[in-house]
Amino acid sequence: MESVALNSAAGRWIMISAIMASTMAFIDGTALNVVLPSLQHALDASAAELFWVLNAYMLMLASLILIGGALGDRLGRKRVFMAGIMVFIIGSACCGFSATAAQLIAFRALQGIGGAFMIPGSLSLISATINENERGKAVGTWSAATTFVTMAGPLLGGWLADAGWWRYIFFINVPLGLAALFILWRHVAENRDEEEVEGPIDYPGAVYIAVGLASLTYGFLTMPTAGWQHPKVFITVLVGVVLLIAFIGRESRIPYPMMSLHLFKNRVFLGANLLCFFLYAGLNGAMLFLSLNLVQVQGYSQLQSGLTFLPFSLMMILFSRTMGALADKYGPRLFLTMGPVIAGVGMLLMSTIKETRGFADYFTTYFPGIMIFGAGMAITVSPLTAAVMGAVGKQLAGTASGVNNAVTRIATVFSTAVFGGLAVVFFSAYTQHAISDMGLSAAEQQQVLQQATALGDARVPTGIALQDQIAGIYKAAFISTYGHVLKICGVLGIIAGVLAFIYLKNNTGSDKKYSQ
CATH class of the missing domain: 4.10.860 (DNA Excision Repair, Uvrb; Chain A)
Structure with missing residues (x-):
């Protein structure tokens, strides 16, 4: 398939289909963070099970997304894209019907398998078919449009969770996926590189x-x-x-x-993926613990928690397309240095917030940090994606997209696992120190500490005195834990900006070929 103009009929259908399918994954992710407290309570899930609900999906995604990209390059990007959407729809429906945490974890893994074949398809279709000089603008359009659609995720998730309908977060993927399949079937031509990509999977x-x-x-x-x-x-x-x-x-x-290591000899590709790893590890940790903190400790309803992310989404909508176009003109280095550092500063600012009066204090507590955080990500996302996809030839578009998505998902897996483990350590250490002089017996102290695995959902064991004081300790322990995690996340964002400064060249004008 020859390259097409972004504003042509073919270009518009490609963009619409890519956006529709990507929206499923993005809504699922943003809404799920908001409904985690309801999900944990409804399924009586421990903190470890809660993190596995996130990681089961990410594990399958990270391990298979490289194969998904490679299969798209070989067998046809449209065909593999559609197969991934179908599996994702089935997995989503099964998640909605899950009766236990174990079932939900298993069906989240099925979702991850579908996502591994679906997610690379959206960007590889754009990169392989849209004219090279419009690629950054196309990626910016994709980023802005998906953000605009998925900004409803936290709001919808919060409303459904407050109403006791958190399961519908998974069910809404079904109509979205069916619409994307119809558009692909009717209006998007197949795209593959039969002669240029060879070899077994x-x-x-x-x-x-x-x-x-x-x-x-x-x-x-x-x-x-x-x-x-x-x-x-x-x-x-x-x-x-x-x-x-x-x-x-x-x-x-x-x-x-499956992962072409020679791609990492390309300085831009290596630097962009290192940036991805550190930035998205910090992003995932910050969003996860911010959501838990707001609902379980600060007293926000889940709808109010969803509303707190609105400024973040608006920053992405307002600036993603413009930043993609500017990166086409001036090169990615400036944007990919400034953006992660600004995002890191936003996370560090949010890490200093202690106990608040709830949503009434939002604009004087979380709002400034979220605005700075969102501005940093808005500056980063489109130039980063364009830099990754522009660093390789279009015949490896699916592979490059798969590698970059795999790096991002691996970062998410590691951050969920590592921050999940660290959070329990931080929470336990704070709680143990706080109860050491309360006169509790060794057995009672052990009972109190066992609740640390539930983190913000920790409940004072029955039969133990000083119930109110221990409940207050649990609350203070999670606020302290949240602060430690957000500080680490902020530092990871700053490291990502430093890596961009070191590895990326600030190409300008017509200099589209990054150094190898």
């Missing part, structure tokens, strides 16, 4: 990375309660590290790897 590599990531995640989430010395922690972390090393070794040896 690296299925063993997918097994290595999937099992390796799962082992590491299990180890980190189990560590706070079992301790580093416990065999199930030490062994699973060791197995995870060995398998990920084996994955990298395999990819460097075989002729047709």
Whole structure:
């Protein structure tokens, strides 16, 4: 398929189909963060199970998204894209009917399988078919449009959760997915690179990375309660590290790897993906713990929690398209240095907030930090995506999109696992220090500390005196934990900006070919 103009009929249908499908994944992610407190309470899920609800999806996505991109390049981007959407729809419906945390975790994994074939398809279709000189503008349009549609995610999630209907967060994917399938079937031509991409798919590599990531995640989430010395922690972390090393070794040896390591010899591609890893690890941790803090500790309703993210979404809508066009003209370095640093400052600002009077204090507490955070991400997202996709030839568009998405999802998996483990450690340490001089027996102290695994949903054990004081300690412990996590997230954002400054060239004008 020849390149097409962004404003042509073919270009518009490609953009609409990509936006419709991407909206499912984005709404799912933004709304799910808001409904997590309701979900945790309804399914009686521990903190570890709550993090697995997030990570089951991300694990499958991270491990299979490279294969999804490669299959699109070989078998046809439209065909693989549509298959991914169908599996995602089925997984979403099953999630909505889940009766236990274990069932929800399993069906979230099914969603992740669908997402692995769906998500690379949107950007690879854009990169492989839209004219090169309009690619940044197209990505900016995609980013702004998906943000505009998905800004309803937190609001819808909060409203549904407050009404006791959190399951409909998954059901709304069904009509969106069916609409995307219809548009693709009727209006979008197939696109593939049969002559330029050859070789078998690296299925063993997918097994290595999937099992390796799962082992590491299990180890980190189990560590706070079992301790580093416990065999199930030490062994699973060791197995995870060995398998990920084996994955990298395999990819460097075989002729047709799932992750083409030679792509990382390209300085722009390497720098952009390092930036992605650190920035999205911080972004995920900040959004997750901010949502839990607002509802479980600060007294926000889940609808009010959703409203707090509105400024973030508005910043993305207002500036994403413009930033993509400016990056086409001036190059990505300035934007990808400033944006993550500004986002990091926003997270650091939010980390200083202690107990508030709830939503009444929003504009003097969380609002400034969220605005700065959103501005930083708005400056970053479109130039970052355009830089990644522009660093390789269009015949590897699906592979590049898959690698970049895999890096982003791996960052999310690690941040959820690591921050989940650290949060329990921080929470336990604060609680143990606070109750040490309250006159509780050793058995009572142990009962109080066992609730640390629930974090913000911790409940004072029955039969223990000083109920109000212990409840206050739990609240203070989570606020302290939230502050520690947000500080780490802010530092990760600043590191991402420094990496962009080091690795990226500030190409301008017609200089579209980044150095290799």
